Amino acid sequence: MLRTHTCGDLRLTHAGTTATLCGWVDSYRDHGGGLFIDLRDRYGITQVVFNPPDTPPAIIEASKDLRAEYVIQVTGNVEPRPTGMANLKHKSGEIELRVTELKLLNKSKVPPVSPSESITEVPNEDLRLKHRYLDLRRQSMQRALILRDQITKGMRDYFADLGFIDVETPILGRSTPEGARDYLVPSRVHHGKFYALPQSPQLYKQILMIAGYDRYVQVARCFRDEDLRADRQPEFTQIDLEMAFIDDDDIMTIIDGLMQKLAKEVLGLDVQLPLPRMTYDEAMRRFGHDAPDLRYGCEITDLTDLAAKCEFGVFTSVVEAGGHVRAICVPGGSNHYSRRGIDALTEFARGLGAKGLAYFRVDDAGKLDSNIGKYFTDELKAEMAERLGAKANDLVLFSADQWLPTCKLLHNLRKKIGEEMKLYDPKAMNFSWVVQFPMFERTEDSDNPQAVGKWSAMHHPFTAPLDEHVVNLDDDPGKCRAKAYDLIINGYEAGGGTIRIHDPEVQSKVFGLLGIDKETAADRFGFLLEALAYGAPPHGGIALGLDRVVMLFGGYDNIRDVIAFPKTQKATDLMTEAPGLVDAKQLKELAIKTDL
Template sequence: MAESMNGLKRSHRCGELSLSNVGETVTVMGWVAKQRNKGGIIFVDLRDRSGILQVIFEESDAGAEGFAKAEKLRSEYVVAVVGKVEKRAGAVNENLATGEIEVRASQVRILSEALTPPFPIEEESKTKEELRLKYRYLDLRRPDLQSKIILRSKITMAIRKFMSEEGFLEIETPMLTKSTPEGARDYLVPSRVHPGNFYALPQSPQIFKQLLMCSGYDRYFQIARCFRDEDLRADRQPEFTQVDMELSFVDVDDVIAVNERLLKFICKDAIGLDVQLPIARMTWQEAMDRFGSDKPDTRFGMELVDVSKTVAGCGFGVFTSALENGGSVRGINAKGQAEMPRKKIDALVEFAKGYGAKGLAYLCVLPDGSYKSSFAKFMTEEQLKALVEAMDAEPGDLLLFAADKNSVVWNVLGGLRLELGRQLNLIDNSKFNFLWITEFPLFEWSEEENRYMAMHHPFTMPMEEDLAMLETEPGKVRAKAYDIVLNGTELGGGSVRISDDKIQERMFEALGFTKESAYERFGFLLDAFKYGVPPHAGLAYGLDRLVMLLTGADSIREVIAFPKVKDASCLMTEAPNVVDQKQLDELGISINPIEEKE
């Protein structure tokens, strides 16, 4: 039967005790991680968020009643223990921060009994994630998961401290706002008092933070909850947290400078990492040409090589037809992999097809200098030799080629490069390689919509020197946009915003908006700009991703207290779920069953 604390006060957390406390009488409280009964002595590992502490019970100290209670203790019982801190009589446990001491109990109270948990509460759990997420409140007791959640709190506090000292104001923006269907799908919220009308949950505070710049607040930031109703990938969440900011009277270099200082401060404060400034920069075009990705992992080489000129006019139709259609031929060099089994090469071909390739051409430079290739018969010895030289290949190397339009080639070889990096253990996981990607294209062509779409959003400022091409060659216009990348993951992105209404009108026209449709969606922002708008720019980080990378977690689910799974559902609360008919009636909503597609 559970006892009350009855005036008992905790003096220390479990992990806070050390040799300096030897001889003190302390009161600790927590969960029983393990109980070991050795006859006349009982050992209990007591756990709270600070760590694990060994408590020993002997009848001579705890009394018959206390010893009897200790015998009853089971995993996850909640207890309060009063006892004296002693230096360990047995071997020191070097795996514990408290491994040099133990508490000899004189009193114990069982504050709560517990059922046997459905899985062991232990570090590096082998339990299936679905079961752990169903019982997330138990999963969150695991020390390795707790340390990540605690570090997330520490990082968030460090951000607030830094931003405050840099003159930023923390201002909250609305959760219930207007739907602007440009980008990902909104989560919609029906209005009871405005029948047939809906709010949208924010995908980002973008428009509001720009309005705050119009309102003269100069530097804003927010730890903002955001929502996107997307078809989820394994590591995406329908609700996520942004570190959001906007600054007035700045340009690209100003935003980058303050964010470099922020990253240096966070990394030093959170994990003791000393980030060297300035962080390297690379244009979007260079990143795509060298790595096939706008978020390149620069911890290893194996860069893409454009061999289009080398293979022009060769006899291999796959290469020449790609070039004739305005595409390119590029390759990567897997050093020392010439004798990779054919089965493995075929698996890489199938992998490449998943990224849009029709196939993958390969050439092995064998140790004796001869070639084994999927296309050698279509090329002369001189052409093959020139290709090998262009790829800087040596005997023992495996060369892999993709030929198609640039976007496909980049996608295929960028993905293949990362896969080979993982397979061949080329990635140094101890490195933290930060990188700025700049000068993104302003637009990207959408085959689905058959028009240009904003690569970032419609308020992104074009590079001044490219403004003349806005109407004539929109595909060549670069944006004053920038992303911060860490180890091949985009941490955040931002841009200088358009503050000139004439340029904004031209931007809307390029995106296919009429003046009327632009005002229907963004009229309040455009009207605000008529009353004096400062030049402004901003950036937003994915806090979940940042914490994931700094803690070495495998997934953002490990750094979110209560995450959703891949289909955007919560296994613990069983959300989303049906609601009462009365609630639907109040909102004027009827449910039309949707036939599931085969």
């Protein structure tokens, strides 16, 4: 080893000993006649001092050539820092290393991204991704990856203790319709045929249940060729599990215990079990979204019946057209949002497709006041205030539209206001479940015009309906609710799963509703359908987004900050410049021609 200790090891108890450290020059300060350097590795920072009489003159002279990010080895005497000079921000901040030997291990060009913690301004993200090897030296990035390792290990240990078997599944598989575009890999041996990178190990883990491995788990790499955002990547990591001879309650109970363990070990938080659960229908009714943030209130209240009694044409016309008038009551919002603030919220609403934003302020007497107040009787306003639970200085914001547009607007208003008014502790963690999702949804946008308006699976074609809803497959599929469940953390979907169909007759009905005929089913899922015919047990599972869980536990806003080598929102790797062109020989071997 080139070092006896790391830059986070040394303490006052080491005073009077000799140590050798290796690391990067984080910062340097020339005080005249000697140099003070903060030496950094991933374990911490130690101050090293080049100063007589400890340091020979030749080494002092050589130290003057050191610059940021030079890699050095230093040997010296460990001594307490002078009185009043300790830096308790660092683990080794009570001591310093007085250098007796110096070896330059490597030089560095002037770094375009400074890893030094003394630089408080975070560099431009594109620059950080281009020079990721420098960005990853920053202690904040190292903390993120160490947290990721801690959470991953905690998950592995938890499932191992419960008898789960870690099984790897293939990366090169068959393209199957699972909701997103596949990444395709051409075969050199079988011209014109393609592998697909897995969107998830879904079909393989069901095969494992049929094969008798009743508790499977895997840290699985997954790939989806879809449009990106801050919390999504084209390649991502799932904690993927499947169980046999269970129901949905068993799966959620297992994950409840995992969240309790991680919250305690990682954050020191005590989480009470079971985690709260609400149905999809309740979540949409109360919060307008299937992943509600429960750290604060501002729940949605339906006022459609009361709005029908007013004389405000915007509301009455919506009610007559079969729409809804719904609202959120923002505590203290009247004091927080001035007229200019209301105008900004109105523009935000228009950006979401609304024509405007009706509102009431609640005065000191608890009465509703607005420029549209003349269209409401005092009795009607009092009834609305009571239903909303409105108090003095609150602000009431309305959405009048069909059901889904009101959900979209009020959810986004609630989220925006929660952030702007700081209605929750950003360090708080709230865990909950949303269950019983619809089995099907109507396709609104598709590359295939014939698919528009047809039924599609909200999760995947193998999701089981509630036992009492199987009859709806024949007469009213829109009412059919699934044995599906999503884990929600602070308003983010952190994981989702379902109980799978193991009854061939039910599976055939679902395929029929999705427009998958027998030939197509045999072509795409033949191996699974064949396996299901050989004694498939009741089974189900869930996949947790490891990247997103780490982001939430670490308090990060961007999922790219918890991934070592992420892609941009255009699915490019700025460091390696992937994707890139390949030479003509490679394309010829694959029997592929391009227009480039």
